[in-house]
Structure formats: C-alpha cells, structure tokens
Amino acid sequence: MNDTLEVTDLRVTFRGGLVAADGVSLRVAPEETLAVVGESGSGKTTVARCVVGLQRPDSGTLTFDGQPLGPVGRRPPELQRAIQMVFQDPRSSLNPRMPVADLIGEAWRTHPAAAPPGDRTEALHRLLADVGLDADVTGRRAGDLSGGQCQRVSIARALAVGPRLLVCDEAVSALDVSVQAQILRLLVDLRRTHRLALLFITHDLGVVHQIADRVAVMRGGAVVEEGPAGEVLGAPRHEYTQALLDAALDLGVDE
C-alpha cells in the first residue's frame, strides 16, 4: 500500500459528450515506472490530469498511499507535495516573467516543510546541479533558456518539494531528439537517486523501452493492454498495440 498510486474504474466525460476515460484502472508501485501510451485522444493526458488533481473525474477512485486524491486544492499539503507533474510544453510551463530562482522559491514558499533548512541559495544551486543546470541560470527567465533547460527547471521545481510520484505528461515530446535523450537519461537517473515512481505519458513508443518498467496501452479512453515493458513491446497481445508498434517501426524507431 505504501506510496502506491491506485486508479480504479476512472471515468471522465467532457461537456459535449466526449468520453476521455472509460473505466481506466492503473496501479503504480513505489519506484516503478509505468508508461501510458496511446495515440492522441486516447485519454492518457486526462488520466494524468486526474492523478494530479487538475481534472475532476465523474466517477472512479484515485488513491495514493491509501489516501483519496481529490482536486489538487483540497489535498493536504503532504499529498500535494507527493505527486508532482512535468508538462509537455517546456517553455509555457514556466511563468515567463519569473526568474528561475523565484520559480523554485515559490515551491518552497508554498510548502515550507519541503524548504531546505539554512541557506536557500546553496540549496538552490544543489537542486539545479541535480538536474544538470549551472548556477548561473538562477536569474534567467524562460525566454532566455532553451527548451531542454526549461524542462530541467520544471523537473527541478517538481523535485524541490520532494515528490514520491512524478507524472510526466509528454514531457519529452516537444524536444529535439538529442535533447529528448538527455532528459530521458536525467529522468532515469533521478528516479534512482530520488527514489521516484514515474507515471510516464507518451505517444512515442520509441522512448517507452528506454524508461518503462511496465506499459499500459490506451485507446478510446480504455486500457487495452497492460504488462511488463518487455512483454508488451516484444510480444503484444492486442492488435492495437501491434498497430502502434508497426507505426513506430515505420517511423524508424530501430534506427
């Protein structure tokens, strides 16, 4: 039960009748990486937004560590800290008017329990070093940073409050291939050093095998196949997974 995310029978219907999640059940164990894959419109982002509390499900239960997950504003501070998110667009996930130091500072001000004791500048530099950034970015704003740097700042901001589960919603999709690889490697490292569980949402099967322990394949708001990454990617049982894999191969995943 400890630090486990349980999603049971999650249903979300948007105004207008679009069914984004149709009875989704998922489980992410501590320090495990679950990749949720599927084409756009398959409901994977909706699941992620429900987990972090940005989207309210119509029915179904979400629990973390046995505690129910409501809308993010109603969660107790420890639960808010425990689940953090990295967004798709690295640039717009940072307020363009705030320098990096303020962005991280806001996280610590919101959760004083997570704030480092003593010298915050020192702690800030250490945190930035953890995500592979130099100390000289502290005064810069999103506009002065590259996409990869922005995403590193986003990750640092999430790590600042000591999360147990990091939800990455297409976190590398908007980046160049070379930067993508760097950020993926960073996430793999951080997962180990910070003992994180990852809920990794992506449409790109090419990155899944680099990071995932288990894979859940979504289509039309439902999970059609789930299992260990090697099995699902190596010997897919569902034809949709096979089709996704074929499409990925066509695009040259094996290059």
Add this chain to the structure above:
Amino acid sequence: MSQAAVLPQQVATRRWRSGALARVPYAVIALYVLVALIGPLVIDYDPVRTPLPDRLLAPGSRIASGEIAWLGTDALGRDILAQIVYGARTSLGIGLATVLVACVVGVTIGVVAGYSRGRLDAVLARITDVLQAFPAILLAIVIAGVFARSVPVVVLSLSVTAWISFARVTRGVALSLRERAWVDAARVMGVPVRSIIVRHVVPFTVGPVVALATLEFALVVLAEAGLSFLGIGLPTGAVSWGQTIANGQQYLETAWWISTLPGIALSLLIINIGILGDQLTARHGQRRPRS
C-alpha cells in the same frame, strides 16, 4: 543606380518622420500634465472674483490692472487662459481618479471572473449586458443629477460604467491564461488561488489594461466636461472646461473665444490621448471587445 542610392535615404526619412510623429501624443500629453501641475502655481485665478469692467475682452486685450489677457476674458471678466490652465488640472485629476477606480474594480472583478469562471462569471456577464443597455453618459447624468455636485460624485458616476471595459478585457486575458501550463503547474504545486491570480495571471494583463486605460481616460475627460457643461458636474467653485464652454454659449457670436478656446484645449487632449491609446492597443494586440 541613382534610385538605389536615394531609396534608403527616403526610407530613413520616412522612418524618422513616423517615429517623430508617433511621439507627438506623448509630447502633447506631457505638456498638459506640466500645465496642470505647474500652471496654477504661476497663474492666479479665483472663480469668485469677477472684475466686471474687464468683461468680454478679446484675446490680447489689456485689462484694468494693466496686465494682458492673452486669451481674452469671459462675461464676468474672468481670464480665459487661467480657466484653461485650472481646467486642465481638474480634467486630468478627475480622469486619473476615475480611471484608477474603474481599473482597480474592473481588473479585480475581471480577473477573478475569468479565472474562476462559474457563477461569478455568469453574474458579471449579465451585469455587463444590463449596463450596456444604457448609454454610459446617460447613467452618469442620472447618478450625478441625483446627488449634490461634488468631485467624488462625478468620479463615482463616471466609474459606474467605465469599469466594465476593464473587467471584460481582463476577463478575456484571464480566461486564456488559466489554460496556460504555468498556471496548471502552480495549481499542481498547491499554490493558493490568490497567489496564482496575483503572480501568474495579473502581470500579463498589464499591457492591454494600460492601453485600455488611456482610451478610457479620454472618454472620462470628455464625459466630465459634458456633465459640467450640463451643470450637474463639478460644483461651481471648481474650474472645468465644460463649465467655461457652457458659460460662453450665449456669446458665441460676439465673444467666440470663451467657448472655443477651452473647446480646442479639450479636443487636442482627447485626440492625442486617443492616438496614444490606439498605439498602445496596436502594440499589445488586445482589441477592445465590443459586445
């Protein structure tokens, strides 16, 4: 060949000219502000002092005390130049106060409504509809007419409709901003709603709001002159362009300067603020949503 040699120069001239032209409104408005601030310190004027021997003197005439009334005098012998200078202070002061009140009220309501959507937003939409059914000046006339003439009443009666534009513009900005990832990121972090609005939404409304404020300022100055012209604006002790223009009405044929000169002062200010407002609006890309 010669064409190629001339062209860049022409372009440069044109650019310089348009650059200089674009700065004209700033210069004119600065001049008004200067006059409003310093003028009353240099020129003495008492609206109650009415030297009747000096009445209806044409611009440039010498008054009884030996001084020259550069812009003439009105039917009670009061100096027109002094009235324009003191009127500038009144107009700018009332304009500033009204825009400030309207801006604070409008931005607060607009941002909160746009960010939270829901019931508050629906209520705001209905209030806007109702208030838009009245011409703004009519509503101002009703309110100003009901209460005794005073500066706060004028500011209030003009703010009653002016805040709506601010609310609408900021609501639109807030509506689009709440979908931005940095707002989501702050929500996931657990940042309190008030801090999200103050830190992650309001700073991005400044451009459109400033552009709108200049346009509203022009409208307010004009409306204040209108109220004073109708005799329901400022108390008689205050000097207002609208009052001076009204005073000169009956003398338009014999003493044109009483109404015309303050009218020109008013028009020049309105036109320049309007141009400045358009420039700012163009730069910040937020057209004023009209119904």
